Amino acid sequence: MNLAPEYHPARRALDLGPEFYDAVAPAEFPAHVVRYRNQGWAARLGLGGLSEAEWIGAMAKFEPLPGSLSEPLAFRYHGHQFRSYNDELGDGRGFLYAQMIDPVDGRLLDLGTKGSGQTPYSRFGDGRLTLKGGVREILATAMLEALGVNTSKTFSLIETGESLHRNDEPSPTRSSVLVRLSHSHIRIGTFQRLSALGEDANIVKLLDYVVATYMPDLAALTGAARALGFLAEVQRRVARTGAQWMVSGFVHGVLNTDNINVTGESFDYGPWRFIPTMDPAFTAAYFDQTGLYAYGAQADAISWNLARLAECLLPLAPRDDLQAVLNRFPEIFRAAFQAELLRRLGLADPGDDAARDALSESLWRFLFESQAPFEQVLFDWYGGSLSAHRAAGSPLASEYRGAGFAAVRAAFADFAPRSADLLAPSYFSRAAPCTMLIDEVEAIWDGIDARDDWSRFAAKLAEIGEMAAAYGIAIPGADAAMGQAEV
Numbered sequence: 001m002n003l004a005p006e007y008h009p010a011r012r013a014l015d016l017g018p019e020f021y022d023a024v025a026p027a028e029f030p031a032h033v034v035r036y037r038n039q040g041w042a043a044r045l046g047l048g049g050l051s052e053a054e055w056i057g058a059m060a061k062f063e064p065l066p067g068s069l070s071e072p073l074a075f076r077y078h079g080h081q082f083r084s085y086n087d088e089l090g091d092g093r094g095f096l097y098a099q100m101i102d103p104v105d106g107r108l109l110d111l112g113t114k115g116s117g118q119t120p121y122s123r124f125g126d127g128r129l130t131l132k133g134g135v136r137e138i139l140a141t142a143m144l145e146a147l148g149v150n151t152s153k154t155f156s157l158i159e160t161g162e163s164l165h166r167n168d169e170p171s172p173t174r175s176s177v178l179v180r181l182s183h184s185h186i187r188i189g190t191f192q193r194l195s196a197l198g199e200d201a202n203i204v205k206l207l208d209y210v211v212a213t214y215m216p217d218l219a220a221l222t223g224a225a226r227a228l229g230f231l232a233e234v235q236r237r238v239a240r241t242g243a244q245w246m247v248s249g250f251v252h253g254v255l256n257t258d259n260i261n262v263t264g265e266s267f268d269y270g271p272w273r274f275i276p277t278m279d280p281a282f283t284a285a286y287f288d289q290t291g292l293y294a295y296g297a298q299a300d301a302i303s304w305n306l307a308r309l310a311e312c313l314l315p316l317a318p319r320d321d322l323q324a325v326l327n328r329f330p331e332i333f334r335a336a337f338q339a340e341l342l343r344r345l346g347l348a349d350p351g352d353d354a355a356r357d358a359l360s361e362s363l364w365r366f367l368f369e370s371q372a373p374f375e376q377v378l379f380d381w382y383g384g385s386l387s388a389h390r391a392a393g394s395p396l397a398s399e400y401r402g403a404g405f406a407a408v409r410a411a412f413a414d415f416a417p418r419s420a421d422l423l424a425p426s427y428f429s430r431a432a433p434c435t436m437l438i439d440e441v442e443a444i445w446d447g448i449d450a451r452d453d454w455s456r457f458a459a460k461l462a463e464i465g466e467m468a469a470a471y472g473i474a475i476p477g478a479d480a481a482m483g484q485a486e487v
Contacts, residue, residue, distance in 0.1 A: 001054050001066060007046025008101040009067030012108055013185070016209055019202060020190075021073040024095055026062040027117025027127060029177065031161025035131075035454070036138055038155045040477015041181055045100055045109070058098075059156040059179045062116065065098045072097040074119040078196055079189030079258030080308060082292055087196060089189060089258055090121025093128065096185050108213055110185055111155060114178040128164050131157075131174035132445050133270075135457065139444070140269040142461055143436045145475055146468035148343060149244040150237075152267035153181040168286075174449075183265050186210055188305055189258035191312040200315045207316070214263050227316035231325045235306050236332060237264025242302045243336035246295075247344045249275045249374040253284030255293045255301040257308050274436050275374050278367035303329045346383045346422050346471075347415040355414040362407035370404055372396050379433035382471075383422045384412040390428065427470035434467040436460075 013021070037055060042048040050058065057063040064070050074091035081089075098111040114137070115129025134157040144151040156179040163172035186206070194203045207230055211218045218229045241264045245252060252259070253271040261267055271285035280296025288294070293301055306329065310322040338356045341363075342349055349356070367377060373396070380391045380400075391400050399405060427434075444460060447453035468475050 001058075002049040002051065003066065004043070004046035004049055006044065006103045008103060009065060010099040010101050010108055011067075011069050012099055012213055013069065013073060013096060013110075015213075016206070019199075020206070021075045021091075021096070022120050023071045024074045024119045025117070026072060026095075026097075026113075027177075029060060029160035029162065029175075031159065032056045032060045033159040033161075034156070035134070035159050035176070036154065036157040038153060038181070038477070040475060041153055041155060044104060044476040045102065055156070056158065060158040060160065060177050062097050062113070065100075065111075068098040068100065069096070072113075072116070074121060075185050075190065076121070076193055077187050077189035077258055078193040079187070079256050080192075080305070081256045081258070082288075083304070085192075085196075087193070088121070088123060091119055092121040092123060092125055093117070093119070094180075095119065107183055110182045112180050112182055112185060114180060115160075115175070116177050126164070128160075128162065128175050129178055130164055130166060130169060131159055131176040132169060132449070134176040134178045135445055135448065136272070136441060137178060137180075137269045139436060139441055139457075139460065140272050142464050143274075143434075144244075144248065144250065144266065146434075146464045146471070146473055147244075147248045147250075148340075148471065148473050149248055149250070150241045150265050152183075152265055155179040155181040180267065182261070182267055184210075184214055184261055184263040186214075186262045187258050188260045188262065188309045188312075189256075190262075191309055192257060195312040203312060203315065207313075210262055224317040224321065227313045228321055228325055231306070231310055231313060231317075231322060232328075234262050234264065234309060235325065235329060236336075237262075238302055238306065239299075239329065239333045240264060240336045240340070241266050242298055243333060243340045245298055246337060247340045247378075249295075251275065251282060251284040251293070251295045252298065253288070253293060255298060255305065257305045260302070260305050262309075273438055276437055277371045277374055278364070280368075299333050302333075342415070344378060344471075345381060345415075346418050348418050350414055350416075352414065355411070359408070359411040359415065362411050366405055366408050370399055372399050375433045375435050381408075381412070382428065383417040384415045385409075386417045386422060387428075390423070393431075395431065425466075425470035427466050434463045 034052060039048055058065060062072055072095035074095045076090045078087045079089050093115055094113040095116060096110050096112045100109055102109050118127035138154040138157060141151050141154045158177050160175045160177055162175035164175050165171040215233050221229045238260060251273045259268050273284035275282045275295050281291050282295045283291055291297060307326055310326055313322055338360050341360055376396060380394045381387050444456045447456050
């Protein structure tokens with residue numbers, strides 16, 4: 001196998017032991033057509049030189065990578081799904097099959113799957129992934145990564161030659177297997193399973209593993225202090241990711257406890273959406289009829305899920321102390337939201353609470369009351385007052401001249417751009433920003449489904465790469481169109 005020196009295999013998951021996962025076998029597929037390989041991230045991890053046959057062997061047949069796991073592992077977990085507890089969960093159509101160390105920042109990274117076949121937790125599912133579902137996940141992760149969101153990365157998508165039947169897609173539909181690059185497979189639901197089974201010793205074992213592997217700054221803490229420090233760190237990370245969703249106009253869609261990673265990384269993209277205009281009630285999932293996971297409810301959903309994690313730690317720390325950590329969530333989320341908003345707008349932090357409050361509140365009020373296109377407004381005012389001349393030529397120029405925008409314009413006066421050449425990239429000479437609204441996603445899929453035309457898909461990834469570079473988001477291989485699309 002053609003591996004570069006940057007490849008540093010790992011097998012840390014085995015430290016947990018077999019009570020946390022089941023060894024499984026991957027499905028055998030009738031065909032293997034590479035549709036996407038994330039060449040930038042592959043090169044960073046030493047896998048960029050794999051031939052097509054080697055790529056298929058590693059990413060669709062799941063032949064073990066040298067020095068890493070010898071067999072795939074399906075992790076066990078429970079979780080609250082729309083706030084109803086489900087003890088029949090677990091990796092039902094995916095598994096962890098390789099780990100490696102990122103040579104750039106030293107993080108442990110996982111290669112996990114979606115659509116790789118049945119496991120003991122598949123219940124009545126076929127363990128497969130539709131090609132449309134795979135394409136949608138690529139688009140979600142690429143867009144979010146380019147907007148600076150802490151997200152998993154889609155590493156590979158291979159069409160597998162089967163016909164699948166689904167209730168929520170025209171069927172039969174095409175099949176695929178996806179590989180996801182993630183920072184951890186440990187979910188809130190992983191802790192919930194141990195709590196439900198009364199396995200207090202394994203809760204301690206899992207906590208120790210997470211601290212040693214993902215939160216070494218907590219290593220000196222012991223006993224209750226370690227549990228409290230862990231909860232506070234998960235809360236900090238998850239709150240920041242939630243804030244990133246909000247300033248990106250993103251709706252995850254299914255914020256169940258099994259979809260919250262303790263490292264704070266956003267992952268598992270099913271019925272996601274980006275909001276077209278500011279609407280707190282906007283939902284991504286057709287089955288979310290009460291709006292439990294609506295755009296404006298995401299912070300509450302995260303807070304509720306963190307409370308479930310705290311319950312799992314009751315054998316390790318006093319209830320009042322755990323609650324005291326949770327009580328800080330509103331202030332932590334607010335601070336994260338304001339910091340992420342300044343980052344998205346390319347503005348330096350003046351260190352003035354009143355100024356940050358004025359900007360975030362006036363801008364969000366304008367977006368809601370005007371119903372102006374969300375992404376257009378943030379694009380027009382990237383750099384704050386530095387972009388006044390750009391905003392004057394925007395399709396929304398008349399809105400910006402109105403009384404409804406006056407408070408936002410006044411708030412911008414307290415903020416300087418991060419750099420004087422912030423608007424130098426040609427991306428900011430465009431009239432409209434790169435977006436990922438549902439009609440665009442469906443148009444990309446229609447071309448693939450009807451004519452096997454991947455040109456819109458490739459063009460959108462190239463556009464996303466241009467946007468990422470303009471916003472100063474460092475993405476491996478972004479100059480190579482965010483990866484390789486096979487057409």
